[in-house]
Amino acid sequence: KQEVTQIPAALSVPEGENLVLNCSFTDSAIYNLQWFRQDPGKGLTSLLLIQSSQREQTSGRLNASLDKSSGRSTLYIAASQPGDSATYLCAVGNQVTPLVFGKGTRLSVIA
Amino acid sequence: KAGVTQTPRYLIKTRGQQVTLSCSPISGHRSVSWYQQTPGQGLQFLFEYFSETQRNKGNFPGRFSGRQFSNSRSEMNVSTLELGDSALYLCASSWSPGQGVADTQYFGPGTRLTVL
Secondary structure, eight states: OOOEEEEOSEEEEETTOOEEEEEEESOOOOSEEEEEEEOTTSOEEEEEEEETTOSEEEETTEEEEEETTTTEEEEEEOSOOGGGOEEEEEEEEOSSOSOEEOOOEEEEEEO | OOOOEEEOSEEEEOTTOOEEEEEEOOTTOOEEEEEEEETTTEEEEEEEEETTEEEEEOSOOTTEEEEEOTTSOEEEEEOSOOGGGOEEEEEEEEOOOSTTOOOOOEEOOOEEEEEO
């Protein structure tokens, strides 16, 4: 059974700092890995999708990497801003389930 | 293009009642998945529909059911509601031409269900 773990559970950083969020998964037989952002009480916003054959994806200040063999992914956020404050969720897709989610990392960027 | 829409946004029910939630996917998307989000368990997969057929199912009791219509709109039904069914129910749509093809999942705003 696929399990996804995100560390740390919560993170507080000053504005302007670069930061890394970590995600690990137990079964490397995945189709893709997706990073999402969730604001309080809201739905999920897709940030980046990495196919199983890819190593990384970039969008603006965000960069996500995937190491399928070791079951790890990182989300790098450059020059963090208060508007980046949210919960970041990592999820993997496989043959059985479109997405298996981690519990998320709650990020606070302090102005 | 309009995003994924879910109705209603908020719902209050009592134990033992049943409820139906609706999801309209992005135009052209044929796959709709449903997820339950609670503070304790996080996001858990309920089921996925593709072209009116259930393609995958999560580990939830039979009280949870769903269906998909020919226009790709989907409904999920929960019968005999329990207090533990209080949660945010999210649906997601994707183009997903077939199993094994990775595609971005786009989520709706969710339906907040409270069971009293």
